[in-house]
Amino acid sequence: MNPGLVVGIDIGGTKIAVGVADMEGRLLKTHRCKSHEERGPDPMVADAVSMVKKALEEVGGPKARPLFAGIACPGPLDQKKGIVLSTPNMTNWENYPVVARVEEALGIEARLENDANAAGLGEALYGAGSGKEFVAYFTVSTGVGGGFVENGKVLHGAQGNAAEFGHTVVVPVGGDICGCGGAGHVESYASGTAIQRRARERLRKGAQSLVRDLVDVDEVTTRELAIAARKRDPFALSCFEEAGFFLGLGIVNVIQMFNPNIVILGGGVTNVGSLLFKPVQRTVNERVMKDYQGSFTIEKAKLGDHVGVRGAIGVALNALAGKGKRQ
Ligand SMILES: [Zn+2]
Numbered sequence: 615m616n617p618g619l620v621v622g623i624d625i626g627g628t629k630i631a632v633g634v635a636d637m638e639g640r641l642l643k644t645h646r647c648k649s650h651e652e653r654g655p656d657p658m659v660a661d662a663v664s665m666v667k668k669a670l671e672e673v674g675g676p677k678a679r680p681l682f683a684g685i686a687c688p689g690p691l692d693q694k695k696g697i698v699l700s701t702p703n704m705t706n707w708e709n710y711p712v713v714a715r716v717e718e719a720l721g722i723e724a725r726l727e728n729d730a731n732a733a734g735l736g737e738a739l740y741g742a743g744s745g746k747e748f749v750a751y752f753t754v755s756t757g758v759g760g761g762f763v764e765n766g767k768v769l770h771g772a773q774g775n776a777a778e779f780g781h782t783v784v785v786p787v788g789g790d791i792c793g794c795g796g797a798g799h800v801e802s803y804a805s806g807t808a809i810q811r812r813a814r815e816r817l818r819k820g821a822q823s824l825v826r827d828l829v830d831v832d833e834v835t836t837r838e839l840a841i842a843a844r845k846r847d848p849f850a851l852s853c854f855e856e857a858g859f860f861l862g863l864g865i866v867n868v869i870q871m872f873n874p875n876i877v878i879l880g881g882g883v884t885n886v887g888s889l890l891f892k893p894v895q896r897t898v899n900e901r902v903m904k905d906y907q908g909s910f911t912i913e914k915a916k917l918g919d920h921v922g923v924r925g926a927i928g929v930a931l932n933a934l935a936g937k938g939k940r941q
Contacts, residue, residue, distance in 0.1 A: 619674060620930040621683040623662045623716065624922030626729065627651050627703035630662050633923035634669045634680065639740055639931055643669040644923055654706040655698075656715070663719040683716055683724040684929030686732035686922050693774040696726045702793070703756075725933040729922060731768045731777070733880060733915075734761025735932075736925030741916040742878045750874040751915075752779055753881035754861065754890075757793050758801040762872055767932065780805070784863040803860035806836045806883045813839055813853045823849035840886045854889040861890070862897025869898070869906050880915030887914075 618637040624630070631646040645665040649658055670678040688701045696713025716724045727735070734751030743749035743763065753759040760779025762769040769776045780801040781794050789798020790808065802808055817823065817831040824842040825834050842850035865877055884890060895912055917924050 619670070619678060619680040620927055620934065621666050621670070621680045621720070621722075622686070622923040622926030622928075622930060623666065623683060623724075624686045624729070624732070624926050625649070625658060625662060625704075625712070626688060626922065627701070630658060630665070631919075631923045632662055632665045632669060633920070633927060634666070634673045635924075635927040635931075637931070639924070639927050641920065641924065641927070642673045644920065645669055649704070651704040655704070655710045655712065658704075659712065659715045659719070663716065666720060680720070680722055682930040682934045683720060683722055684732070684926035684931075684933065685712060685716060685724055685726045686729045686926040686929065687712060687726060689728040689730075690775060691726055691728055693726050693728075693770070696724070698726075723933070725929050727768065727926070727929045728759075728761075728774070729925075730759025731761040731770075732925030732929055733759070733917075733921045734763050734777075734878070734925070735766075735768050735928040736917055736921045736923075737878045737880065737915050738763035739766060739928045740924050741921065742913045743876050746875040748872065748874040748876075750777075750779070750865075750868050750872055750877045752861070752865070752868075752877070752879050753915075754804060754806070754879060754883040755881035756805060756807050758799075758805050758861070758864075759881075760868075762868075762874070766928075768929075779864055779868055782864050782867055784860050784867075800860055800864035804857045804864070804883075809839065809853055809857045809883070810835050812856070813849075816849070821849050823847055825850060836883055836886065840889060843886070843889050851889070854886060855893045857883075858890050858893025859897050862894045863901065865894065865898050865912065866901045869902055869910055873906070874910055877910060877912045878915050879912065880917075880921060884914055 622633045633644040701707045738749040749763040751761040758780025762777040785798035790802035792799040792802040824847040828838045839850045
């Protein structure tokens with residue numbers, strides 16, 4: 615008897631990862647490769663499909679056939695049509711019908727989800743938010759993404775674009791430009807790109823710091839800033855203080871809008887640990903309405919590199935459960 619398998623596919627500008635899981639979402643096999651996104655979407659999907667087929671064969675032999683595939687992709691997307699509308703970091707993905715392509719290649723149904731929503735779902739179901747009813751998720755890396763999960767279901771909103779926490783406004787007038795083209799957003803101050811840009815600007819104006827001994831000013835990234843901050847370099851510490859402050863403001867807004875049990879912070883920048891978490895926690899403690907205090911925790915994401923694939927698997931299992939209810 616076929617015990618039931620589902621597939622998760624996580625496509626991004628840097629890497630493509632796939633996984634095969636059982637009906638409880640337990641990951642049985644994963645594979646990954648570099649995206650080489652400059653090739654455009656068809657070769658990337660072909661790589662994903664061949665890795666899925668390999669993983670399926672390794673898990674269930676040559677006849678293994680999954681029930682459903684979940685796909686996580688950077689947005690914005692048209693989730694209902696299964697189309698990627700545009701992706702600034704992936705070439706020629708405009709209006710690309712990724713769901714149709716995956717369905718044709720694997721011969722099963724697929725469902726598409728925005729990558730941050732999928733990651734939030736993964737953390738809510740299998741990671742730091744496991745067992746929690748209301749989960750807010752922030753991913754802090756090149757940009758700042760968000761997702762909100764209620765009782766194991768992603769909050770989508772009217773167009774599928776709910777919970778873009780990185781693009782909430784924290785500086786109403788004269789704020790820094792954001793990756794989305796807006797200004798004064800959380801992402802304008804707290805993303806890895808923003809931390810690095812603001813640090814370089816201050817260094818060019820003459821700020822003193824240990825990072826000057828590590829690399830040229832124009833090459834300073836969050837990595838060098840973290841090294842210097844761990845040596846208590848005041849400039850580097852202030853860079854993370856500032857990012858944590860603005861991220862903390864975004865979190866205060868989310869707590870007061872959604873009343874989550876947990877706020878999970880994931881993404882590469884959160885690997886700096888307490889350098890970011892301390893100012894975040896302090897800002898939230900100082901600013902959140904007292905009625906909310908003690909009702910939530912702020913925690914680091916747990917799934918690491920597997921978050922996208924685990925999230926895509928959650929998307930597949932939720933889609934299957936939804937189909938069951940409609941029948
Ligand atoms: Zn923005």
